[in-house]
């Protein structure tokens with residue numbers, strides 16, 4: 001039977017990346033996506049912006065919406081201090097299965113909790129079921145029309161505190177117009193756009209960093 005693109009991406013990681021070396025896994029995926037098959041990872045250019053936001057936030061608790069193959073999961077986890085943890089939500093079981101293997105190959109599995117399910121169902125359970133108080137950083141990279149409803153849901157569930165950071169991928173391409181309008185006009189957020197390019201292309205895209213003001 002035909003393999004899927006995520007399966008081929010995992011194959012490249014297991015063949016070429018050094019086990020236990022997150023940077024090697026990231027480099028291998030970026031090379032695969034540039035030389036073999038494009039895939040919707042945040043990529044190396046926007047990935048550097050993600051890295052800088054993670055390091056300057058120095059988060060203890062991170063939430064990622066949309067794991068896909070685990071590229072940004074590995075990127076973020078590799079920068080977290082020892083006690084910090086990253087919860088990543090993925091509702092496609094096939095993608096979750098691939099991501100778990102990528103995360104383990106990179107050796108960051110002890111900092112990552114991959115939860116299979118839809119963000120809309122899981123966000124309300126974060127406090128009771130996952131022992132989360134608030135998130136210091138949220139990386140939004142799932143269906144683009146879900147960024148806004150899930151942000152409102154996180155507010156309602158008391159998962160954001162003064163200073164919590166939302167970092168959203170693809171605010172230009174494919175675009176998240178309703179989310180952008182909200183975080184840029186709401187008095188509850190201080191927003192900043194980081195101009196970049198769609199992963200592995202010259203098309204404009206960018207990340208929006210929004211600080212929750214409480």
Ligand SMILES: O=C(NC/C=C/[C@H]1O[C@@H](n2cnc3c(NCCO)ncnc32)[C@H](O)[C@@H]1O)c1cc(-c2ccc(F)cc2)cc(O)c1O
Nearest residue numbers: 040066068089090091092095117118119141142143146174
């Ligand atoms: O569409 C893009 N990303 C979507 C990611 C989805 C992943 O997240 C998972 N997911 C989705 N919704 C939820 C959910 N909750 C919501 C549903 O309940 N709860 C849990 N998991 C969820 C999916 O199963 C996937 O694993 C994209 C496209 C381009 C692109 C640009 C230009 C082009 F020409 C083509 C493509 C570039 C990018 O960087 C992109 O991120």
Ligand SMILES: [Mg+2]
Nearest residue numbers: 042141169170
């Ligand atoms: Mg994306």
